[in-house]
Amino acid sequence: MxxxxxxxxxxxxxxxxxxxxxxxxxxxxxxxxxxxxxxxxxxxxxxxxxxxxxxxxxxxxxxxxxxxxxxxxxxxxxxxxxxAPPPPKPATSPAMGAIWEAMEGALPMTPTVTPPAYDFVGGVTDKGLFPFDQWRRCVSHALRVQARGRGAYHDPAGEQELRLAVARYLAFSRAVVSDWQDVIITQGAQQALDLLARIALRPGDVIAMEDPGYPPARIIFAVLGAQVVPVPVDEEGLVVDALPANARMVYVTPSHQFPLGMPMSLERRLALLEWAQRHGVLVAEDDYDSEFRFEGRPMESLKSLDTAGVVAYVGTFSKTIFPELRVGYVIPPAPLGLALRRAKQVGDWHSCTMTQTALAKFMLDGYFAKHLRRMHKEYAARRTALLEHLRGDLAPWLTPLPCAAGIHLVAVLRAPHDEADVIRRAAAESVGLYGTAGMFASEAPRPGLLFGYGGIGVAAIHTGLGRLANVLAGQHRGTA
Known part of the structure; x- marks a missing residue:
């Protein structure tokens, strides 16, 4: 033929x-x-x-x-x-990857469309304020180090210089005293949580986490087969008395509760540590943006109060430098250190050594501390501008929740306004808003908006929130 x-x-x-x-x-x-x-x-x-x-x-x-x-x-x-292609499966058979497909919208993804002109997205930083000239010198140093070395796999826990820099920084800024050998470098805080869950949980084990809470963390635990039990929070943070007795692990954001913003009180911190020691439970402390505190004295980290060895301390550079860096760290209880190193090695062997070398020099030469001081001043001005509007022209519709730290805050929508409708109307004016209802697991969602100010300047905050006030005023007139 x-x-x-x-x-x-x-x-x-x-x-x-x-x-x-x-x-x-x-x-x-x-x-x-x-x-x-x-x-x-x-x-x-x-x-x-x-x-x-x-x-x-x-x-x-x-x-x-x-x-x-x-x-x-x-x-x-x-x-x-x-x-030959296999015969089609029956319609009732579960599709491979179905659990991941069901997560649409739950994980933050890079937008595929042009972002709004006034974007209040949380968890991002302003790269225009980053000292790239200094960073370039650090990268050049890292390239020279790479050129001198032989091609080989490195320690799964990370480069010694960066682990030393992280240990020194945390001892000074968060009173987390550790040896550099205790620090494990990860691909952001996300990988640190994934590794902790892999070594501490088996399918069916119970993990307790705040409700509302950080959706990507909830997803990590769920896809590994754990039973995620939501625990309510109040003005003092996680309600320790509501923790399930059969939990194997607890995930908390005590310095800046995600998303609501309140810090966990010292009394609650001590109660959680006592509870974890009594039940033999691992506590994962996600200290994701505590570097930026604007009111009152810094709260002690759980790790700094932990005398029983129950806390794994997780941090990231995504909120202090920029998310694309993909560098985080975890300081686990000593008995879990070897297991975490092996889990890291199995997962990706080790993080990028050139990035680690550059970041280590950036920290050890003092550039990181200077950058943090400069950003703290800038973020304080942005936070002030945001609160001026929330307590001024936006006050009839939004009530800001108390929040003394971080690079975002939450405001509750007053009835009868609908969260999704406000977001849609604001988007039509090129104002990017993000709701909090999807961050609740079992508690009745409180309609609210998360205002991130890490990636938007003071002038843009004033313009964007002025537009939002017009949107809400127009909606109010339309429903009056």
Whole structure:
């Protein structure tokens, strides 16, 4: 039978014919046992030399796609039946990856459309304020270090210089006293939580977390097969008395509760540590943006109060430098250190050594501390601008929750305003708003908006919130 092939130009003729015949065999258009035209006939059909078609057939026969019988012709190999597509599964069978497909909208993803002009997205930083000239010198240093070294895999826990820099920084800023060997470098806080869950939880184990809480953390625990039990929070943070007695792990954000913003009181912190010690439970402390505190004295981290070895301290540079860096860290209780290192090694062996070397120099040479001081001043001005509007022209519709730290705050929508409708109306004015209802698991959601100010300047805050006030005033007139 004839085979339809297409030749483009006169270059690489054998390769063109080979790829098309092989593709026909692979996708089933040329069925197992099917006779192919002779090399002479195919050469005439395509206008190429017979040597070209002979070379192609010989290669396909050598690779097992075709077989030749002397005096009879060339056929598609019978073994190609193994490449036939499988029969469709019954409609009731669970699809591979279904658990991930069900997460649409739950995980923060890079937007595929142009972001709004006035974007109050949380968890991002302003890269325009980052000292890239200093960072460039640190990267150049890291390149020189890489050039001198031999190609090899490194310690899964990370580069010694960065682990030392992190240990020194945390001892000074968060009173977390640790040896550099205790620090494990990860791909952001997200990987740190994933590794902790992998070594501490088995399918069916109970993990308790704040409600409302951080959706990506909840997803990590759920996809690993854990039973996630939401625990309410109040003005003092996690309600320790509501923790399930059968929990194997507790996830908390005590310095700046996500998303509501209140710090966990010292009394609650001590109660949680006592409860965890009594029940033999691991506590994962996510200290994601505590570097920026604007009112009162800094609260002690759980790790700094932990005398029983129950707290794994998790941090990230995504909120202090920028998320693309993908560097975080975890300081686990000593007995879990080896297991975490092995889990990290199995997952990706180690994080990027060049980035680690550059960041270590950035910290040890004092650039990081200067950057934090500069950003603290800038974020304080942005927070002040945001609160001016929330307590001024937006006060009829929004009530800000008390929040003394971080780079976002939450405001509750007053009835009868609908969260999704406000977000939609604001988007029409190029104001990006983000609701909090989806962050509740079992508690009745309180309609609210999370205002991130890490990536939006003071002037843009004033303009964006002025537009939001007009949107809400117009909605109010329309429903009056």
């Amino acid at each position: 004839d085979v339809h092939l297409t030749i483009h130009g006169r270059q690489g003729l054998a390769g063109q014919i080979y790829r098309q015949l092989r593709a026909g065999v692979m996708d089933g258009r040329l069925a197992p046992g099917q006779r192919l035209p002779s090399t002479r006939k195919l050469a005439l059909q395509l206008g190429v030399s017979r040597k070209t078609t002979l070379d192609v057939f010989e290669q396909l026969i050598a690779e097992g796609y075709l077989r030749s019988r002397a005096g009879d012709g060339t056929f598609v190999a019978d073994a190609m039946t193994r490449l």
